[in-house]
Amino acid sequence: MPLRTASGKFVPLAAAALLATALAACSTSSTALVTSRTQGYEISDSAMAQIRPGQSQELVTLVLGSPQSTNTFGDQSAFYYVETKVRQTSFGLTMTDSRTVLVIYFDKNQKVIDKAVYGLKDGKTVTVETRRTQSFGEDRSFIDSILKSF
Structure with a gap:
């Protein structure tokens, strides 16, 4: 005579609950195929309206936060803040909708002299050179180096 336990009645119910939990974890809260983000x-x-000529570099940092990039040319410097709006598909394809670059220019006394906003239309496409200058031994494998030494 087989031994029956009270938990034997709950096994199908527990399996159904486990399956429902696993299926709920697979679904996402967003059913969109394309998501937008900044x-x-x-x-x-x-x-941007708070930044005016004559303000200090510290005040700009206080209002806008730390810049993403800075540069210095001679006695002038600039802060760069870049915003890129992209759409990303569920398949990993990323498309750039817009790019805005806010540039704050400073004089030698670290006071604002001007600000400018640039977009995608203001940018220039730069082709990257893919050719490489070969150097001695760079294209040889370890085995080639050993065989050449004999």
């Missing part, structure tokens, strides 16, 4: 700094109109 990369980098989100440039708000109110923050």
